[in-house]
Amino acid sequence: MGRLLRGATEPRVRLRALLEGPGPVVAPGAYDALSARLVERAGFDVVYMTGFGSTASLIGRPDIGLLGGAEMIDNARRMAAAVELPLIADADTGYGNAINVVRTVADYERAGVAGIHLEDQVSPKKCGHLSGKAVIEVEEMVGKIQAAVAARRDPDLLLIARTDAAAVQGLDAALERARRYAAAGADALFVEAPTSEADIARVASELRGLAPLVFNWAEGGRTPPLPLARIAELGFALVIFPIGTLLAATAGIQNLLAVLRADGTPAAALPGLPSFDGFAELIGLPEVRELEGRFGAG
Secondary structure, eight states: OGGGGSOSHHHHHHHHHHHTSSSOEEEEEESSHHHHHHHHHTTOSOEEEOHHHHHHHHHSOOSSSOSOHHHHHHHHHHHHHHOSSOEEEEOTTOSSSHHHHHHHHHHHHHHTOSEEEEEOBOSSOOOTTSSOOOBOOHHHHHHHHHHHHHHOSSTTSEEEEEEOTHHHHOHHHHHHHHHHHHHTTOSEEEEOOOOSHHHHHHHHHHHTTTSOEEEEOOTTSSSOOOOHHHHHHHTOSEEEEOSHHHHHHHHHHHHHHHHHHHHSSSGGGGGGSOOHHHHHHHTTHHHHHHHHHHHTOO
16 A cells, blocks of 8 residues: 555666665566565565466466557556565567557556566567567667667666577577667666576676676576576576466465365365465555554544
8 A cells, every 4th residue: 555655766766776786686476466465575675577477367378479568567557556666577579669669668667667678579479488489670679679768757767678589599699689789778688598507607698797687587487497596696687586476376276276176165275375364464454454544534
């Protein structure tokens, strides 16, 4: 509730300060306002809005470009309003050409996010760890990044440029694209889905110093699951864990439904779940009670 009474500038400033710190910033993925609050309650400094999880939770489908910009931005708005943490949001391809990117950036900024990432896939895009991807020409993506830089009102809004070219054109091409994107004004660089530790190390060594680097620790994806200490040693500034919360929630729901189906009630599963009162506290009932007393709305 308190987040509704505050602006977005402070989380943006905080995110940039965190990225300048000594170790990588850990940003667990969230797919709705509740999962974002859980990330905050767990003590993390940043939350990441996953496009994969947003698509799965909103329409129950895979991340193959089925959600439009309005749906993604609306989800980001609800999540940003639910937490005090800086929210980094997946903005896919920007939902069109460079002119569409201008609107996309403006709308995400108004939604209250601290940062977004834009990728160089063709539309409709695919999850970065699925096969069959294709990328646009590098000049077109450079234009999109330049449009994004020009469109933001708040210079602290973090613009992350992601390239998916490694899987399509090879790592050399992906690294060259990342350099071009940094020169175009991207605040951080994200080379998606390197498939070996050697490739990850090369990304780090060749791009270090151009801009903060993003590592996607995609649970079950194509990139090796390096220890956080190794990621820090390589010099990555931000690590996202996009779908672990989604997978955990799915497993929990499946387990409860199996008990309900077998027993006729969920009673046997309840000891492992939050209590009703505990869950109400988790989602902010004490804050509501405080506001009721403050404003006489009880």
